[in-house]
Amino acid sequence: MDVVQRLRGELGEAVSTDVAALTASRRDRSGWTSDGVPLAVVRPTEVAEVQAVMRLASATRTPVVPRGTGTGLAGGAAGTVDSIVLDLSRMDRILEIRADDELAVVQAGVINQALDDALAPLGLWFAPDPASKAISSIGGNIATNAGGLLCAKYGVTREAVLGLAVVLADGRLIRTGHRTVKGVTGYDLTGLLTGSEGTLGVIVEATVRVRPLPVGEVATIGAFFADVAAAAAAAAAITAARLRPAVMEILDGAALSAITRYLGQAGLAGTPLARLSSGSTTEASYLLVQCDGASAGDEAAEVLVILGSLGAEARLSASREEGERLLRIRRSFHPALAAEGEVLIEDVSVPRSRMAEMFRQIAAIGERFGVAIPTVAHAGDGNLHPNFVFGGGEVPEHVWAAADELFRAALTLGGTLTGEHGVGVLKRRWLAEELGDDGYELQRRLKEVFDPLGILNPGKMFD
Secondary structure: OOHHHHHHHHHHHHEEOOHHHHHHOOEOOOOOEOOOOOOEEEOOOOHHHHHHHHHHHHHHOOOEEEEOOOOOOOOOOOOOOOOEEEEOOOOOOEEEEEOOOOEEEEEOOOEHHHHHHHHHHHOEEOOOOOOOOOOOEHHHHHHHOOOOOOHHHHOOHHHHEEEEEEEOOOOOEEEEEOOOOOOOOOOOHHHHHOOOOOOOOEEEEEEEEOEEOOOOOEEEEEEEEOOHHHHHHHHHHHHHOOOOOOEEEEEOHHHHHHHHHHHHHHHHOOOHHHHOOOOOOOOOEEEEEEEEOOOHHHHHHHHHHHHHHOOOEEEEOOOHHHHHHHHHHHHOHHHHHHOOOEEEEOOEEOOHHHHHHHHHHHHHHHHHHOOOOOEEEEOOOOEEEEEEEEOOOOOOHHHHHHHHHHHHHHHHOOOEOOOOOOOOOOOHHHHHHHHOHHHHHHHHHHHHHHOOOOOEOOOOOOO
């Protein structure tokens, strides 16, 4: 009896070999599509079903690719040849909310925004804020240690994860972490599994820390600069002044132009960005700063002083609604690029003091290779997203060559290959260069401890 028949015997209608489902599972939002076709897509609703899949996969040595909603940006959850794609999107129940303990227990398929919506009436929120929060799952957020616009002040996903329930490669279920604010018993397996991209186990449940909603006003500032390096220097100056805005985002000229073409004047009306002419190409860059909490007004006043001293054309939003609209415009960046072609969305981080240098490197690389590299940055934590737009099909070789230089430039500046997207398949060729030979080998050996048969997401992170 083949693997698919055995899966159907145990899991029935949860198993699909529909061509459309198999095709969709081979890609994510990175622009990368795997070469081979998976055996099946399995959509469990219970932990026991996940365990059954892993027991069968272990017995037959069949590769398993854990997957959430497919919003990843590094190819990490793309189904590969002759694999079982374990789609956890139907495990979408919020199991518990404890307002007094400021925690929630959720299944892996719960959408980030859905948890926020459930928490809001209790005056709480889930701080990790990836740009895809309306469609990405918390299991996927944890698997990649996702970041977002609010990380500089409120932290990345790892800082919000208290404990996990994880199905191991052989089908055993383990629980890691705790429900308490403090807990240091044993090795930190929760921290190890967060960001492991499905290579060590299948995350099926998470206990996460939630926070009280910020109280007080929100103050949003938009500032135009002559070039993107100047905007990056201003962001670094704000951080150096010991200010911690909730949001600090940079959009370079190419990013502004793409957003303007996508939204048009109607989409920008009522905001400072309306000054841009539709479809124009500009060298200007835009720094978006949002302060929240009881001291938001005072913090914004200090930010305005810094921006003015650096020659920015800065404006404090007239209302909270205008500020939120500016954030929505920022979030439209990736749809704007997707409307123009296939997009390779990259992700590097450098020390905040080196952002201006990294922007200059990106501009120089674009000139050398004759490609536009629209770039946005979470300036509060030094996380940049250079993007390449190309025609349909495989990523062109000259784009990979430009990306290669881009990654090495980030490492030279003391940075990292990825701040929040993960390694997946797109960055595995550079992983050893950042980790060093000994660090790389140690990580491979850690994977072998959790996955001795090598069936969990093979080919992801490691060659």
